[in-house]
Amino acid sequence: MKNLWIIAVLFGLISCKSEAQQEEQKTRDYKVKKTENEWKAELTQEEFNILRKAGTERPFSSPLDDVKESGTFVCAACGNELYETKHKFDSGTGWPSFDRAFDGSLAMSSDRNLGYERSELLCGDCGGHLGHLFDDGPRETTGKRHCINGVALKFIPKQKK
Ligand SMILES: [Zn+2]
Known part of the structure; x- marks a missing residue:
């Protein structure tokens, strides 16, 4: 007993x-505060799983991985502008990868979900999980690799004049 x-x-x-x-x-x-139930109602199941539950999409599953045209990548949950195509590079990992984000657009956290510490990247406006930050990005620019779930992003092509 x-x-x-x-x-x-x-x-x-x-x-x-x-x-x-x-x-x-x-x-x-x-800035953007919603309850988990409100997010659940607004997001697709896949978006919810990644943005709110820190899930990871299958590599090479996102059409955004192949985007090369000029434009902006915004948070799929709140529309916060996060990345632009000119800072995207082909990391070969199967996840959209960038060497930097717009200043002040992200929040950082850390997780040990895989048993070691990783820097987690979150949307600075709504706290949605985007992906992780690694130090093996292109040496000729920032050396950083923002490894992002395409599901957490929406691509807005630059307006053609
Ligand atoms: Zn957001």
Whole structure:
């Protein structure tokens, strides 16, 4: 009986911790604030899974990986302008990759979902999960690789004059 109690307390501690972490994510002060239910109603299931649940799309699954024409990539959830085609490069990973974002457009976090620390890239306006930041980008520019889920982005081609 005593053992059961200890197990119950331990479970309580573990769940408290993860709730506290989730709470921290939710209460960060983003310009666009919606409840998870509101996001769920607005986004497709795939978008919700990636932007709100930090999922990862299958590599080479996004048509945006092949975009080469001039334009802007905005957050699929809130429309925040994040990237432009001129900073996109072919990383060969199968995910849209950029060497930089528009200044101030992103928020950063970190996760250990794969057992090691990774820098997570979030939309600076709504906190939606976009992808991760790596240091193996093109050396001749920033050296950074923003590895982004195409599902988290919408492409807006530049208006032709
Ligand atoms: Zn956003």
